[in-house]
Amino acid sequence: MIRDERLTADELQRIDERIRDDWPTGSAVDFEEAIAYHESLPAHKQFADVLESADRPLLQPRAGVPCLDDQVSLLEHLHGEGAADLLPTTIDSYTRDNEYGKAQEGLENARESGDATLNGFPAVNHGVEGCRELVDRVDAPIEVRHGTPDARLLAAVTFAGGFQSFEGGPISYNIPYTKEGSLAQTIEHWQYVDRLAGAYTERGVTINREPFGPLTGTLVPPSIAIAIMLVEGKLAATQGVRSLTLGYGQVGNVVQDVAALRALRKLGNEYLRDEVCVTTVFHEWMGGFPPDEARANGVIGLGGTTAAIARPDKVITKSPQEFQGVPTKEANAAGLRTTRQLIDMVVEQDIVLDGVDEEQALIERETRCLMDAIEAHGDGDVAQGTIEAFESGALDVPFAPSDAAEGAVLPARDDDGRVRIFEWGELAMDDDIKEIHRARLADRAETEGRKQSFRMVADDVDAISDGKLIGRPTSDTGGGRDGGETRAD
């Protein structure tokens, strides 16, 4: 039975050896030699230092293409034209499935045809040497961003390859990203990743770890996201991780977003041991985008404004082409600059919003309910508690594709646009908190003169792409995606 305990040196080594056999490039991984490589990197490529010592929110985009040279010029563009502070390397979907063979095929196709036949950079296939070439040629810290449930080989290769930051975690890269993986298994896999990060850290090479806060990106209630961040943070800290960036995805209500980021920071510092340096990352709206670049810029603008008020340590930006598909590098850089302009115009302003404290208090209480439930489910062990809590539905994520989550919780916006919970399933929450949500949603239902139903949830899912925050019923059914109102009832 998996428990939240530190892997021993032996276990680490055993897994390490086994995992490196999964693909030929694994054999090039050599821990001692990798430490030496990291030590040779200049200060401005040391991810954790750059992030933790910044005096304003740093910006980071998402970006990954199959071939090395293309990835270099993509990142150079985002660094130069986009003025990104931190760079990403987004991994392709085959690698996420550990299908290195298919990734190899895609990579070779891409090399021949010049087409982007993979939706990211197959770092395992590029191997330690390829990764280092990337790190050497690009002049800023780079993080591995992926969505891989079993990221062990990816971590082994990319850490040795010079990357000093690694996104994901056993829950956040399981529940939103897979159908069948069990949590027991992903927790075990990520214990290795975190232990490996810890081993580097102990040798003076800090590997920053970043649990994926937005989860399904779709109306995730803040307390659910924060609880999962705390769990992943605790699991990582146990394995020796000392630089943790906890994430949160914008929901679009400014007060709620600011409150959530504050709650995340506060609870992160409270729940995680003192030795851990906790930073926060704010993801610009992760749900469906408007199918129009001008409107998408409005969504990005709200993200920038919110970031300027909440002041997270890092912001993951979106591009105006988010709706359509993987953005061009120009569009990606544009999203960075729009965000930068907004942050820099607003960040020096002393903006204090009414109601943030109350909302923050509510989010904190909700999060504590969930954390207490996890604690209770696991008899004090957070690994076991998480597994059991998901099993019972005490912990749940809306729109989770994974069999490991009930997916019974349904969110909807209240009359002010804050994300509340409409269908609780078995979520572990005090009754008086449920009552608050119920009352807020009742207000909305009354405003709209309709009952709370899945229809409301569906309308909220489409609202931002349709140009609004709240999915109000419309009489006008002509306009694209909000059609159906009159007929699907």
Add this chain to the structure above:
Amino acid sequence: MIRDERLTADELQRIDERIRDDWPTGSAVDFEEAIAYHESLPAHKQFADVLESADRPLLQPRAGVPCLDDQVSLLEHLHGEGAADLLPTTIDSYTRDNEYGKAQEGLENARESGDATLNGFPAVNHGVEGCRELVDRVDAPIEVRHGTPDARLLAAVTFAGGFQSFEGGPISYNIPYTKEGSLAQTIEHWQYVDRLAGAYTERGVTINREPFGPLTGTLVPPSIAIAIMLVEGKLAATQGVRSLTLGYGQVGNVVQDVAALRALRKLGNEYLRDEVCVTTVFHEWMGGFPPDEARANGVIGLGGTTAAIARPDKVITKSPQEFQGVPTKEANAAGLRTTRQLIDMVVEQDIVLDGVDEEQALIERETRCLMDAIEAHGDGDVAQGTIEAFESGALDVPFAPSDAAEGAVLPARDDDGRVRIFEWGELAMDDDIKEIHRARLADRAETEGRKQSFRMVADDVDAISDGKLIGRPTSDTGGGRDGGETRAD
């Protein structure tokens, strides 16, 4: 000596006849027949009604090209693709100078070459028929936007031509727009414009009038802008105008902008007679824009957010191409949609900002100082008082190109980015208010470790186009427009 008194019917007629001789198209103006034409317009083209009955901020762009067909398709594009609620017709610069001959030349050139050799639509040259064709072919209310100090013939032609809204005023279209025109003269000229609007209004055809709030668009302290709006409102009301939209240009500090719009609305209702329906218009940032569309979208985004919080009746949008030159119709429509998305995402949120009330109280007190000074200078007559107050410097506008204003007042941002006054000249302001500004600016000077100087003003002028709100000194002198720091001292 010009006084704030209503023109008699005789005076109106006399001017009317004289002015119509200034260009051949003037002879087609027939008041009675024009009333009939206006009465024939459908409800959704009645400007004042549409504006005054709206339940959310309406959007309006700026746009004008020389030829009629082009203007029609430009406006149709902005209405269709940009979803503009209200449309503009921006007049060319020759017409603004009453150089109808040159405008004619430009128009003919444009017709032959297809190039836009004029920077706007020469409405006088198009005449009553041309204007009506525009009004007929375009399916939304249209306003005349210009910058013409002597707009008498333009008003006569465009009112008869079916336009129901007319921007400008004797101060706001003098001080920022000309070097030599005297205020006595522009007040006289605008008394005619307003009286004509009043005459239509009395016959049931409401002509909406919109004093130009942003003035020089460059760090104008809110109270100065508001005082001028009140003066122009009072002058217009005397002549019978009953639909007044008072304007304000964004300064970029959210609290100050929200406070200013509230003060404008409140003082507008207080200073103007009960019969006048007062609405407000918010202009997205009117100063120098960033030379980059992505960053410009950030500026527009902040405008939209501010509008959503302050909820003016109307918003004049900017395009991402503002820096470069007259925007393409696509860019213009994009600015509208970015703004719309932001407003619609934020407007339903209950956002209450700390400090708005205090800032609003300060702005109101400042405005009252200026209004009292005008009252005193004119012995109770607002026309005379305004002229004398500008003469003495008791009323002044920063960066005014006009000889009629001292132009002695210099603004600078405080440490929070609010626009304060750094050099007062003779501006009529209570000492304790001056003390508040002084203290705020001293804070900034201290933060920056430099003295208050014109250099600070110049840095603030460039700040937004350089990507910041406040023009802080930078060590990095490499970057474009902020160069010079090290050498020009």
Add this chain to the structure above:
Amino acid sequence: MQLGEYCMPTTVILGVIGSDAHVVGITILDQALSAAGFDVENLGVQTSQEEFAAAASEHDADAVLVSSLYGHAEQDCQGFHELLAREEVDVTTYIGGNLAVGQDDFEQTRTTFRKLGFDKVFDSETAPEEVIRSLERDLGISTREAETDRVQA
């Protein structure tokens, strides 16, 4: 709209193909199609070609709706129609979502997937209502057609 209004229940298979985990779109489609009276068999995300084929034959489906968002649709659908043919599954097939990697031209994408054998190809701006209308037309569900005409007249 009640189930009873159809002469016989129309069954559609719905799922996300390949290793794609984008579930929100099919969740919305499932809800809308069910509300409109279809029998929806929702296979969820990360569904293989074989699972689609098996479900279609097991439920004697009228249509198979394949969703793909993550950009690997073309690879994931290679040989799918051949498989259906081998399994003697004769159904209307739709594919929809974000079908290409990057900022591609949709007409080109449509051609690609039509060539792969799909009867219809939908972009990611597709509203559930369009899918319902299209299924009605393609599956010849006349009650609703008639009603639609009335409503739109």
Add this chain to the structure above:
Amino acid sequence: MQLGEYCMPTTVILGVIGSDAHVVGITILDQALSAAGFDVENLGVQTSQEEFAAAASEHDADAVLVSSLYGHAEQDCQGFHELLAREEVDVTTYIGGNLAVGQDDFEQTRTTFRKLGFDKVFDSETAPEEVIRSLERDLGISTREAETDRVQA
């Protein structure tokens, strides 16, 4: 930088041509040039060709700096250099600002105004510092050149 560092004061005429009233740019330029030690004769906005020519000859100017923002520069500058020649004013002439209506290509704009006789054409991204550097070079102000070299070395 003190005036005294120049061998003799360098006089520049500054103004906005035509009926253009955009004053902010020349206000900034005036301040920066004055601070850098130039004698600046600022004619303000809405200055005619004749006023520019008269001021240049009256002050025995070294350079004339014409600003235009509102998009009518080309019309406003027709014949300007012929006028200067007639008045026997021999000065370095610069023009800068937003010189064309609309989203034009700057290279084309530069050609247009070079043809009209301007020695140099600046776009609206020009920082005051660039103008100072350029004037130093074109007017052969060597003290500052030397100093610049030192500073940049």
